[in-house]
Amino acid sequence: MTSKDSNRKYGNSIYKEGLEDWIHSELVQRPFPWLKELEEKALQDRFPVLSPASGSVLAFLVSSWKPEYILELGTGYGISLFWTISALSSFAKITTVDREPQFIEITKSFLPKIGSNSFDLEFREGECLDILQEFLNSPVTQSREFLFVDCDKIRYPEVLEKILSQGRDRKLRVAFDNVLWHGRIADPSNQAPSDQAVRKVWSMIQDSKLSYTLFPVGDGILCFDFSQ
Numbered sequence: 001m002t003s004k005d006s007n008r009k010y011g012n013s014i015y016k017e018g019l020e021d022w023i024h025s026e027l028v029q030r031p032f033p034w035l036k037e038l039e040e041k042a043l044q045d046r047f048p049v050l051s052p053a054s055g056s057v058l059a060f061l062v063s064s065w066k067p068e069y070i071l072e073l074g075t076g077y078g079i080s081l082f083w084t085i086s087a088l089s090s091f092a093k094i095t096t097v098d099r100e101p102q103f104i105e106i107t108k109s110f111l112p113k114i115g116s117n118s119f120d121l122e123f124r125e126g127e128c129l130d131i132l133q134e135f136l137n138s139p140v141t142q143s144r145e146f147l148f149v150d151c152d153k154i155r156y157p158e159v160l161e162k163i164l165s166q167g168r169d170r171k172l173r174v175a176f177d178n179v180l181w182h183g184r185i186a187d188p189s190n191q192a193p194s195d196q197a198v199r200k201v202w203s204m205i206q207d208s209k210l211s212y213t214l215f216p217v218g219d220g221i222l223c224f225d226f227s228q
């Protein structure tokens with residue numbers, strides 16, 4: 001669908017040239033002023049991180065769920081982690097996973113700026129699917145848990161499959177970033193493995209009959225809950 005078509009269908013689109021940058025610079029309130037410095041570094045390094053508007057949605061999803069345990073798949077530069085931490089109102093344990101130690105080090109270098117100890121943070125260097133499996137094998141309790149998925153898109157169907165088949169007994173909120181995949185999934189001629197993987201996530205979630213919410217912010221956040 002072209003943007004002209006979508007304008008006709010939905011009226012004024014929010015996706016106007018330059019509007020998202022303006023929202024990020026003028027409207028989104030960063031929880032820590034130094035977050036802009038880290039965003040700038042990611043931009044210079046051409047490293048993909050959570051957009052500021054998506055960060056504020058992620059923070060809302062965390063604060064409204066009040067998790068006691070958080071697992072993040074894809075630490076990257078720590079932008080999503082810092083938004084998550086900013087949303088904690090009580091003590092939580094957090095595990096964040098990345099297979100690349102140099103990204104974990106970048107994130108760790110910004111951590112002292114937070115100056116709070118209302119969380120217990122563990123960095124795990126490893127494969128997301130393995131650490132997700134460890135989490136899903138852990139005993140089911142009454143604790144509220146939150147899972148943020150921002151790893152390789154080609155892993156998304158396997159990640160979702162595990163969550164749907166093994167996570168349903170938990171009090172778990174799940175959020176996946178990049179579910180619009182830069183709009184690529186709307187064009188059937190895009191058939192890269194990552195395009196196919198993100199489309200598969202959509203068909204799996206729709207087949208599951210779970211109720212879900214798409215936040216069409218940044219590159220798209222998909223959220224659903226299991227709450228026993």
Ligand SMILES: C[S@@+](CC[C@H](N)C(=O)[O-])C[C@H]1O[C@@H](n2cnc3c(N)ncnc32)[C@H](O)[C@@H]1O
Nearest residue numbers: 049050074076077078079080099127128151152
């Ligand atoms: C999009 S970046 C994450 C950005 C991060 N959430 C942020 O806002 O700064 C994806 C990260 O996931 C890591 N990653 C991708 N696939 C992975 C996998 N299968 N296991 C572990 N880490 C993975 C990459 O090394 C990269 O740092």
